[in-house]
Amino acid sequence: MLFLKECKKVICSMTFVLYVVTVIAMYMTQYGGEHRIITEPRPETGDYGMTVREDPQLIMPAAVERLLGDYLSGSYPAYPILLYKNVKLKEDKRLEMRSLLEELTGLSGEEIDGFTGYRDAGFYSEGLDAGGNPIVQYQEAAVPVYSLPENLTYEHFCELMEQADRIIGGGSMYEVKSLANNFGRVPMTYEEALREYESLMAPGELGKAYLRLHCDYMGIDLAVMPVFVAAALWQLDKRARMQSLIYTRKSSAIKIVGTRYLALVSCMAVPVLLTLAYTVYTTCGMYPQTHIAWGRGLGMALLWLLPDILAVSALGALLTELFSPLLAIFLQCVWWILSLRGTELTGNVARFGLQVRHNALGRAVLWQSQWDNFVCNRLALVALALCCLALATWLYERRRRGKTAWTDKILYLGKNHAHGIMRMVDKKAGKRVTGDGDV
Amino acid sequence: MGMCDRIEIYCNILKVNLRRQYPWPALAAVALLVITKLLFNLNALEGAAVAQPLEMLMIWIGPALLVPVFLPEQNPELRDVVRARQTSYLQVCVLRILYASLTVIALTLVFTGLMKADESQVLPYHVWGSICSALLLGAVGLAAAGLSGNAAGGFMVCMLYYLASYGMDRRLGCLSLLSMSKGQMSGKGWQLLAAVVLVLAALAVMRRRKQI
Numbered sequence: 001m002l003f004l005k006e007c008k009k010v011i012c013s014m015t016f017v018l019y020v021v022t023v024i025a026m027y028m029t030q031y032g033g034e035h036r037i038i039t040e041p042r043p044e045t046g047d048y049g050m051t052v053r054e055d056p057q058l059i060m061p062a063a064v065e066r067l068l069g070d071y072l073s074g075s076y077p078a079y080p081i082l083l084y085k086n087v088k089l090k091e092d093k094r095l096e097m098r099s100l101l102e103e104l105t106g107l108s109g110e111e112i113d114g115f116t117g118y119r120d121a122g123f124y125s126e127g128l129d130a131g132g133n134p135i136v137q138y139q140e141a142a143v144p145v146y147s148l149p150e151n152l153t154y155e156h157f158c159e160l161m162e163q164a165d166r167i168i169g170g171g172s173m174y175e176v177k178s179l180a181n182n183f184g185r186v187p188m189t190y191e192e193a194l195r196e197y198e199s200l201m202a203p204g205e206l207g208k209a210y211l212r213l214h215c216d217y218m219g220i221d222l223a224v225m226p227v228f229v230a231a232a233l234w235q236l237d238k239r240a241r242m243q244s245l246i247y248t249r250k251s252s253a254i255k256i257v258g259t260r261y262l263a264l265v266s267c268m269a270v271p272v273l274l275t276l277a278y279t280v281y282t283t284c285g286m287y288p289q290t291h292i293a294w295g296r297g298l299g300m301a302l303l304w305l306l307p308d309i310l311a312v313s314a315l316g317a318l319l320t321e322l323f324s325p326l327l328a329i330f331l332q333c334v335w336w337i338l339s340l341r342g343t344e345l346t347g348n349v350a351r352f353g354l355q356v357r358h359n360a361l362g363r364a365v366l367w368q369s370q371w372d373n374f375v376c377n378r379l380a381l382v383a384l385a386l387c388c389l390a391l392a393t394w395l396y397e398r399r400r401r402g403k404t405a406w407t408d409k410i411l412y413l414g415k416n417h418a419h420g421i422m423r424m425v426d427k428k429a430g431k432r433v434t435g436d437g438d439v
Numbered sequence: 440m441g442m443c444d445r446i447e448i449y450c451n452i453l454k455v456n457l458r459r460q461y462p463w464p465a466l467a468a469v470a471l472l473v474i475t476k477l478l479f480n481l482n483a484l485e486g487a488a489v490a491q492p493l494e495m496l497m498i499w500i501g502p503a504l505l506v507p508v509f510l511p512e513q514n515p516e517l518r519d520v521v522r523a524r525q526t527s528y529l530q531v532c533v534l535r536i537l538y539a540s541l542t543v544i545a546l547t548l549v550f551t552g553l554m555k556a557d558e559s560q561v562l563p564y565h566v567w568g569s570i571c572s573a574l575l576l577g578a579v580g581l582a583a584a585g586l587s588g589n590a591a592g593g594f595m596v597c598m599l600y601y602l603a604s605y606g607m608d609r610r611l612g613c614l615s616l617l618s619m620s621k622g623q624m625s626g627k628g629w630q631l632l633a634a635v636v637l638v639l640a641a642l643a644v645m646r647r648r649k650q651i
Contacts, residue, residue, distance in 0.1 A: 014592040022599060029606050078480070088483035090558055169480025228598070232591035325591050326507060330467055334474060337496075341478065 002251070006263030015232040016267060019225050023218070023271045030217040031279070037286050038200055038209070038361065041193035048193030052347075054180045056154040062183040063157075064104050067164060067174060068143045071097055072118035078172040093167050100160055100167075105146035115144040171341070177348055199364045206290065207297035210283045211276070212358050212367065215304040218272065222308040223339065223354050226268050227332035230316030231325035233264055253397035261317060261389055268309050276301055304356060304374075307381035311354075314388035321392045349373040352380050452531055453538070460535060464507045465542060468500040472550055484559035490619030493550070493569040498616060499597075500546050501577025504539035506584045506593040508532055509651075513588060518650065528651050529642065536581070536638060543573045565619065568627035571634070572616045576600065578634035582641035585650065 010016050041048050070076045071094075076087040089097060098109050105112070119142040126135045164174045173182045188196070200209050280294055312332060319328035339354040346360045349370040356377055358367055479492040509532065512518040521528045547570050551561045579600050584593025604616040613626030614633060645651045 014587045014589055015595055018592065018595045018599060022602070025599075025602075086484075086486070086488050087480055088485060090482050093482065169482065224598075225595075228591050228595040232589055235591070324463075326463075326467075326510070326594070329591060329594050330470075330503075337474075337478070 002255070002259045003263055006260050007267055009236065010229065010233055010263055010267040013229065013232055015229045019229050019268065020271045022221055022225050023275065026217060026221040027214075027275045027278075030220075031214050031275075036361070038197065038206070040197050041190060043190050048188040048190060050185045051188040051192055051196075052180050053184045053186055055184055056157070058186065059179050059183045060148060060152070060154065060157050063161060063174065063179060064101075064146075064148060065141060065143060066183070068101055068105060068112070068146070069118065069120060069141050071101055071112070072115065072143065073120065076168045076172055078168055078170070087168050087172070089167065097164065097167050100164055104148065104152070104157075104160060105144075106149055107144060107146050111144060117142050177344060181344075181347070196362055196364070200362060201290075204293040204296045205364055206287065207280070207283065207292045207294045208300060209361050209364060210279060211297045211301045213361055214276065214279045215301050216357055216359050218275065218305060219308055219355060219357070220340070222272065222305055223312060224332060224336040226264075226309050226312040227316035227329055229268060230264055230313040231320045231328045233260065234317045234320040235325045253393050253400060257317075257389070257393040257396050261314065261392075264313050264317075265306075265309055268313065269306065272305055272309070276305075303378050307378045307385070308354075310385035311381040311388070314385040314392070318388040318392040318395075321395045349377060351376045353377060354381075448526055449530075449534065452526065453534060456531070456535060457538070460507070460511055461538065464504045464539065467503040468542060468546055471496065471500050471503060472546055475550065476553060481554045481557040481559055483557070484554065486560075487620055487622045489554065489559050489561055489565050490568070492554070493547075493565060494572060494617045494620045497547065497550055497569060498573040498576050501543055501573030501575070502580040502594060502597045503577075504542050505536065505574075505577030506580035506590055506597070508535045508539065508581055509585050509588075510590050513590065522649075522651070529646060532642065532651055539577070540574060543577065544570055547573065562624075564624055564627070568619045568624075571627040571630040575614070575630040575634040575637075576616060578637040578641075582637050585641050585645050588650070 074088060076089070078087050095109075098112060101107070101112055102109055119139065121139065121141040123136050124139050126137050129135050158176045158179070161174045161179060162176050165172045165176070168174070200206060276298065280298075284292060316325075316328045316332060319331060335354055343350070343353065343355040343357050345357050346363060347358075347366050347370070349356050349358075351373050356374060358370075475492050475496040478496065481492060484491075512521050512528070518528070521531075547566060551566045551569070554561050576597055580593040580597040582593075583596035584590045587593070601616060604611055609615075613629040615621075615623075616630075618626060642651065
């Protein structure tokens, strides 16, 4: 009964309606545009897309050439928080970068700075043909002639790249974890493309591929939006001044907090489950002749998305109980932005963190290699949710016994906040104010 | 009541609000400024890159300062008590909106000053555009929080508007919050106008519904 009442409170709240709108909007705008059918590669086409190889012989020359080109052009592309940024270095940083390049290329600083014929790689016009049309040809980047030092190990090269990334300010192409992605890309062979296709079409894997992409997009949304709903719900008692009434009820704190949390999580899971069902429906429509085993894929999707809702809601509830709803929202938004910045799009799942990304339909083998990290990451979020919930219950119980949290004194500057402002005005106006705020 | 008495009352209200209502929103806004400085490399930026730290993160000082304007009296009973007083609650809210807006301007100037010190090529339009977007985002949150009586909802509407600007940049036209980051250096005046209209409309509706 209490559970249904709490569910009604959640569903009727403005924040929940907005939450549903964002979930649907995220699904339609992000995942909705990604419905492409996976087809078997054909040997005669010759173009099977690209693959990434963690090969130092491939990565080192390409990265050094690009860094030298960036240095000569004076600008370094970076993606510190999702958006592209063109970084220009100050003089001291430029000199720091030059000394790095001296070590990487064997050239002196004067030789590097004295080179004037720099040209970026790209398509350039080479005059006109007989018909008067411009002849456009691809030209390699024009950089000074150099060779990598023979004793340069890959470990030391990575250290130098880390320094280069630090000089640029982070989020550059030279981040060690992105080196293979940026400089280890080579065209896929037919055999590799066929292996990739077969791994995707293996029993249970096709559904997983689409659900992975689904979870990748929805995970961004679910890593922040539940905090708004949780914070708004958790402050309802305070706003309605119902604490005193609820605190005297027979029900235990565990029952009240647990039921409220369960209602919150259940309601927020519904739109997510509906979008999952829609993905299953559309994918089945794309492969009418293929039997897709959804069991393991749906298990993975629930393991991916539900811990987000559990952890973000529990943390929001705890911070609202401890401080205030606005501080809960603020801190969660900060964590969300930092996690977006620190998470790679594909291929590197951290053991601990808010976000898991795998922004690709394919690359199933890479995903399988990250499976242990994925499970650890999600279980850690569930553990965090349980800890936050236990703490929130304990705080709630304390308040029921009439003990205020130490944070109240900080937040309300040692006074009763609700009456504080008007009491101060009355005092200034020379009126006598009682302890309850009566004039 | 004489003019001097009125001024004294407003000064008292201002002092009390600056002590009671202002510190946490102001602290959140300053924290946003610090986080923006830490997250973005502000060295020698030029062109559209200058607008990115301003439009991606700094404009959130608008919601941080403007959304909590009605927060102290969010409880309906408390609001009734406040409304019964001789000094109109509307005037108290206008006072809060004014000092919150001035703080938005001051913090944007401080941040762009920091960017200039880091040799970024900040143009006057960047400062103007950033202030207009911050005020519009704040006004959207203020209106949503005021009309719904829910500050968390106000922030959520801000987040929706921000995400819409991110995803539907062209469809929003001059009301896109991220227009300068995409190289468009005009139309921010409309955002300021929209912010003012939105705040006035929200206050008018709230007045009519006897919320203030």
